[in-house]
Amino acid sequence: MSCPNLETIAAFTLGELGEDEQRAFEEHYFGCDDCLAQATRMQRLVEDLRATLPPVLTTARRKRLEASEQRPQAVDVRPGETASIRLAGDAPVGLWVMHAPLTGAERVDFEARDASGNTLFTLSDVPFDAERGEVVLACQVHYRTLPGVAMMHATLTATDARGSHPVGEYVLDHRFESP
Amino acid sequence: MALEVSDAELAALVASRESQAEAALFTRFAPRIELYGLKHLRSRPAADDLVQQVMLIVLEAVRGGKVEDTSKLASFVLGTCRNVTWDLRRAAGRDERLAREVAVVSHPVAPPSQSEVDVLRLRGCMGRLPEREANIVRMSFLEDQTAEEVGLRLGLTPGNVRVIRHRALAKLSGCLQTKEAS
Numbered sequence: 001m002s003c004p005n006l007e008t009i010a011a012f013t014l015g016e017l018g019e020d021e022q023r024a025f026e027e028h029y030f031g032c033d034d035c036l037a038q039a040t041r042m043q044r045l046v047e048d049l050r051a052t053l054p055p056v057l058t059t060a061r062r063k064r065l066e067a068s069e070q071r072p073q074a075v076d077v078r079p080g081e082t083a084s085i086r087l088a089g090d091a092p093v094g095l096w097v098m099h100a101p102l103t104g105a106e107r108v109d110f111e112a113r114d115a116s117g118n119t120l121f122t123l124s125d126v127p128f129d130a131e132r133g134e135v136v137l138a139c140q141v142h143y144r145t146l147p148g149v150a151m152m153h154a155t156l157t158a159t160d161a162r163g164s165h166p167v168g169e170y171v172l173d174h175r176f177e178s179p
Numbered sequence: 180m181a182l183e184v185s186d187a188e189l190a191a192l193v194a195s196r197e198s199q200a201e202a203a204l205f206t207r208f209a210p211r212i213e214l215y216g217l218k219h220l221r222s223r224p225a226a227d228d229l230v231q232q233v234m235l236i237v238l239e240a241v242r243g244g245k246v247e248d249t250s251k252l253a254s255f256v257l258g259t260c261r262n263v264t265w266d267l268r269r270a271a272g273r274d275e276r277l278a279r280e281v282a283v284v285s286h287p288v289a290p291p292s293q294s295e296v297d298v299l300r301l302r303g304c305m306g307r308l309p310e311r312e313a314n315i316v317r318m319s320f321l322e323d324q325t326a327e328e329v330g331l332r333l334g335l336t337p338g339n340v341r342v343i344r345h346r347a348l349a350k351l352s353g354c355l356q357t358k359e360a361s
Contacts, residue, residue: 054321
C-alpha cells in the first residue's frame with residue numbers, strides 16, 4: 001500500500017474504513033513515519049473538535065456543562081433587550097439564553113454583527129428548544145481577541161411552515177476582563 | 180542514538196544490549212501502538228496501557244532473539260498489538276459487566292485540553308470551510324449528531340455525510356499544518 005490521502009486517513013480515524021482497508025492502513029503506518037504523523041494529527045484534530053465548546057449549545061451539552069466544575073453563568077435576554085456578561089479567567093465561559101417565539105419552528109439561523117452592522121459570523125441551522133423558546137449561545141473569554149465581538153448585535157431567524165422570519169434582535173455586551 | 184537505523188539493525192542493537200537501543204525502540208514504536216490503542220480501545224488510559232504491555236512483550240522477544248525475521252519487526256509489533264488488544268477488550272467486557280452489576284454509573288465531563296492558540300487556530304480553519312462542510316463538522320463533532328441525523332437535517336444520505344466529513348477533516352488538517360508552520 002502506498003501512502004493514502006488525508007480523506008482516507010480521516011475515514012480511518014473515524015472508524016469508517018472497511019475492515020480490509022483498515023487492516024491494510026494499519027500495516028502501512030506501522031512502517032511509515034509520514035502516515036503515522038498524519039494519522040496522529042488527524043486523531044488530535046478529532047479529539048480537539050469533540051472537546052470544543054460549540055457556539056450554540058444543545059440542551060444535552062448545556063446540561064453537561066452546567067453539571068461540570070465550570071458552572072458557567074447564564075444570562076437571559078429577550079428580543080429587543082441589551083444584556084451584559086462578564087468573562088474573565090475565573091469565569092471563562094458565559095451562556096446567553098436568548099428567548100424567542102419558536103413554537104412550530106423547523107430551523108433557526110443565527111447572525112452576529114458588530115456595532116456598525118457588519119456581519120461577524122453566521123450560524124445556520126443551530127440547535128434550539130422550541131418548547132422553552134430558547135437558543136443558548138456560549139461565549140468564551142478567549143473571544144476577546146476577535147474584533148467586534150465585545151458589543152455584538154445578534155439576530156435569530158426562524159423557519160416554519162410560513163417561511164423564514166426574524167424572531168429576535170439582541171445586543172450582547174461582553175465585558176472581557178484581563179486574564 | 181541516531182534513529183536512522185533499520186528495524187533489523189535496531190533489533191540487533193537491542194539484542195546486543197547496546198545502551199540507548201531500547202529507548203530508541205520505544206521512541207519508534209510507542210506512537211504507533213498508542214494510535215492503534217486509541218482507535219481500538221477508544222480511551223487514552225487504555226491506549227497507554229496497551230503501549231506498556233506491548234513494549235514489554237516486544238522488548239523481551241527482541242532481547243531473547245525470539246523474533247524470527249527482524250526485518251519485519253513492525254509486523255511483529257502490530258501482531259502483538261492485535262493480540263493484547265483482544266485480551267484487553269475481553270477484560271474490559273468483564274469489568275463492564277461487573278460495573279453494571281454494582282450499578283456504578285458516572286458521566287465524567289472531560290475538561291477542554293486545548294490552549295487558546297489551538298482554539299483560535301481551529302476556529303480560523305473552520306471559517307475557511309465551505310458552509311455545508313462547516314455545518315457537517317459542527318453538527319457531527321460539536322453537537323454529537325450521527326451521520327444519519329445530520330443527513331436527515333441536510334437532505335443527504337448518511338454515506339454522503341461521511342464522505343463530506345472526511346473531505347472537511349482533510350481540509351482542516353491541511354489548514355492547521357499550514358498555520359502551525361507559519
